[in-house]
Amino acid sequence: MTTKIFIPRDSSAIGLGANLVADAFTRVVQSNNADVQIVRNGSRGLIWMEPLVEVETETGRQGYANVTSNDVDSLFKTIFAGASDHHEKSVGPVEEIPYLKNQERLCFARNGITDPTSIEDYLGNDGYRGLKVALSLDAKSIVEIVTQSGLRGRGGAAFPTGIKWNTVLNCPSDQKYIVCNADEGDSGTFSDRMTIEGDPFALIEGMTIAALAVGATKGYVYLRSEYPHAEEVFTEALLIARAHGYLGENVCGSKRSFDIELRRAAGAYICGEETSMLESLEGKRGLVRPKPPLPAISGLFGQPTVVNNVVTLSSIPFILANGASAYKDYGMGRSMGTLPIQLAGNIKRGGLVEKAFGVTLNELLYDFGGGSASGKPIRTLQIGGPLGAYIPESQFDLKLDYETFSAAGAMIGHGGIVVFDQTVNMASMARFAMEFCAIESCGKCTPCRIGSTRGMETIDKIISGENPSMNADLIEDLCDTMLHGSLCALGGMIPFPVLSAMKHFPEDFCLEPHANKAAA
Amino acid sequence: MVSTNQEAVISAALEKHSSTEGALLPILHEIQDALGYIPSDSIDVIGKGINRSRAEVHGVVSFYHHFRTHKPGRHIIQVCRSEACQAVGAVEVIEKLKRTLGIDFHESTSDGQITLEPIYCLGHCACGPALMVNGEPRAKMTPDHVDNLVNELRTKNHDD
Numbered sequence: 001m002t003t004k005i006f007i008p009r010d011s012s013a014i015g016l017g018a019n020l021v022a023d024a025f026t027r028v029v030q031s032n033n034a035d036v037q038i039v040r041n042g043s044r045g046l047i048w049m050e051p052l053v054e055v056e057t058e059t060g061r062q063g064y065a066n067v068t069s070n071d072v073d074s075l076f077k078t079i080f081a082g083a084s085d086h087h088e089k090s091v092g093p094v095e096e097i098p099y100l101k102n103q104e105r106l107c108f109a110r111n112g113i114t115d116p117t118s119i120e121d122y123l124g125n126d127g128y129r130g131l132k133v134a135l136s137l138d139a140k141s142i143v144e145i146v147t148q149s150g151l152r153g154r155g156g157a158a159f160p161t162g163i164k165w166n167t168v169l170n171c172p173s174d175q176k177y178i179v180c181n182a183d184e185g186d187s188g189t190f191s192d193r194m195t196i197e198g199d200p201f202a203l204i205e206g207m208t209i210a211a212l213a214v215g216a217t218k219g220y221v222y223l224r225s226e227y228p229h230a231e232e233v234f235t236e237a238l239l240i241a242r243a244h245g246y247l248g249e250n251v252c253g254s255k256r257s258f259d260i261e262l263r264r265a266a267g268a269y270i271c272g273e274e275t276s277m278l279e280s281l282e283g284k285r286g287l288v289r290p291k292p293p294l295p296a297i298s299g300l301f302g303q304p305t306v307v308n309n310v311v312t313l314s315s316i317p318f319i320l321a322n323g324a325s326a327y328k329d330y331g332m333g334r335s336m337g338t339l340p341i342q343l344a345g346n347i348k349r350g351g352l353v354e355k356a357f358g359v360t361l362n363e364l365l366y367d368f369g370g371g372s373a374s375g376k377p378i379r380t381l382q383i384g385g386p387l388g389a390y391i392p393e394s395q396f397d398l399k400l401d402y403e404t405f406s407a408a409g410a411m412i413g414h415g416g417i418v419v420f421d422q423t424v425n426m427a428s429m430a431r432f433a434m435e436f437c438a439i440e441s442c443g444k445c446t447p448c449r450i451g452s453t454r455g456m457e458t459i460d461k462i463i464s465g466e467n468p469s470m471n472a473d474l475i476e477d478l479c480d481t482m483l484h485g486s487l488c489a490l491g492g493m494i495p496f497p498v499l500s501a502m503k504h505f506p507e508d509f510c511l512e513p514h515a516n517k518a519a520a
Numbered sequence: 521m522v523s524t525n526q527e528a529v530i531s532a533a534l535e536k537h538s539s540t541e542g543a544l545l546p547i548l549h550e551i552q553d554a555l556g557y558i559p560s561d562s563i564d565v566i567g568k569g570i571n572r573s574r575a576e577v578h579g580v581v582s583f584y585h586h587f588r589t590h591k592p593g594r595h596i597i598q599v600c601r602s603e604a605c606q607a608v609g610a611v612e613v614i615e616k617l618k619r620t621l622g623i624d625f626h627e628s629t630s631d632g633q634i635t636l637e638p639i640y641c642l643g644h645c646a647c648g649p650a651l652m653v654n655g656e657p658r659a660k661m662t663p664d665h666v667d668n669l670v671n672e673l674r675t676k677n678h679d680d
Contacts, residue, residue, distance in 0.1 A: 011642075015660075187602030267640075281542050344648075386603060
């Protein structure tokens with residue numbers, strides 16, 4: 001019988017040596033003439049265990065963590081001696097690892113289990129069940145199910161997906177578009193990358209359902225240039241989907257036409273902002289457009305356009321296949337369903353944790369994450385990317401819920417949590433926020449374009465001890481202008497990390513606690 | 521003036537995307553993938569090819585961090601500066617890279633072999649500090665790994 005050995009092709013796993021392990025396995029398999037099939041699967045999201053090699057056995061998949069090419073000979077012997085749990089790298093049955101077992105994987109149900117570019121694997125693991133349901137419904141009913149599910153945009157803005165789709169559905173036009181925002185630029189986030197590298201057909205299926213729901217015939221995936229491996233997998237997946245009739249002139253024999261074009265971005269953070277992304281897709285500088293008009297009414301090339309994030313669209317197949325309430329039953333308050341959370345930075349067990357809304361930061365940091373990687377106490381975390389607030393330990397009991405976070409002056413964003421231990425200097429993180437804004441500002445509005453540079457200079461003065469209290473007041477004033485005077489979230493939200501750092505960690509800014517208004 | 525080879529690459533890119541809507545980014549990517557950069561002299565040719573002004577094309581090329589207008593070294597190291605990598609020592613890795621190579625960001629070593637570029641997130645935030653060498657990721661970098669990496673690239677040059 002052929003033994004299947006799984007070695008992830010996820011780019012983080014590759015960064016940790018997965019390709020070297022795969023090469024070593026191929027060599028040892030060939031030289032032993034063994035009956036082995038090496039499958040390059042996606043990642044389970046247990047990045048701290050990567051490269052995580054899995055071997056299919058009668059009792060399920062057995063895992064071996066942090067495998068290096070030097071382990072391959074001994075691992076091969078262990079596997080074929082039939083004593084697969086006696087290797088020093090063994091972590092036992094993968095499904096039983098608490099980190100994985102304690103998750104609620106709806107969107108990431110297939111990640112790490114399947115070969116990302118095998119349509120047979122996809123179909124064998126509930127793939128295209130959602131599309132089948134959608135093809136039996138009229139457009140309005142599809143939109144209704146998505147609305148009922150409570151799904152909100154996972155890119156960061158948390159706008160209800162069904163309402164957006166309904167606007168596009170009700171806009172009469174000969175040409176409508178589905179645009180998938182895969183410009184995942186927030187530091188600490190990698191769920192879009194993992195979806196595209198590990199389960200690309202889920203995104204293709206989600207976009208196809210969206211197209212049926214609003215009457216679109218063309219889709220674009222705007223993918224970061226920093227993600228060459230995702231580009232490779234998705235390009236392959238598109239060809240396979242077309243060859244099997246899931247994309248093209250006659251989707252699944254329905255006489256409905258829909259196809260997807262992959263577009264590579266070009267390293268501008270601002271193009272993750274939806275209107276800037278549309279400009280970029282049109283071949284222009286990524287300058288932010290004023291809203292209104294909403295992209296749903298006048299989007300790409302002036303046509304009604306659904307713009308959704310990768311995770312939002314990849315959540316759609318589950319909702320159609322299992323019904324709105326199957327999704328809505330997860331979560332709390334108005335945050336329904338699950339969120340693929342990404343544990344990043346200085347964390348012992350970094351990776352992807354898909355949980356229903358309502359999980360606390362403490363549970364994520366300690367039960368899943370195991371505390372800091374360095375072993376030093378965690379001092380703060382940043383959630384929601386470079387525009388997200390720094391959260392002090394006193395707020396680690398916050399529940400992940402859009403409204404709870406908003407009330408605490410924070411945001412969940414795309415669900416990336418960047419952890420810092422006690423060695424972090426918050427003044428330099430605040431300076432970095434301003435510097436990042438200066439580098440990435442599209443330049444359209446003054447508060448962002450000039451304010452970011454002035455902010456950087458002023459924080460430099462504080463760092464060098466030059467009249468910290470007065471300069472802190474200036475920063476607050478500047479942040480107020482940026483917050484209220486910027487067109488988009490870049491200039492409008494970069495004040496959050498800056499002000500939260502000053503408020504919660506005044507000692508890093510040579511300020512007495514409560515010596516400035518921010519601390520009041 | 522663009523060279524014959526460059527001209528061939530540019531015409532092929534224009535031809536390939538003659539019916540692509542909003543084709544400028546795909547065209548620029550084709551050119552940079554083939555040549556390693558967008559030669560300044562090609563901007564005029566691209567503009568004529570897609571019926572847009574030189575200023576518009578220049579505006580797009582200069583807007584996006586990904587596009588270069590100078591020939592890079594044969595090896596490109598793109599190192600992440602973002603928060604998640606900073607939380608696990610990216611600053612030290614970057615300093616070591618600059619010191620070992622004797623260059624700053626956006627520069628190439630004096631032998632023209634290695635170019636160093638900053639990048640803002642590679643999506644390896646759970647296993648930083650991360651960088652990409654000629655498109656291949658390296659995770660959990662340390663200052664010590666930098667020595668190995670640079671030696672590896674310099675040996676490669678030698679072998680070629």
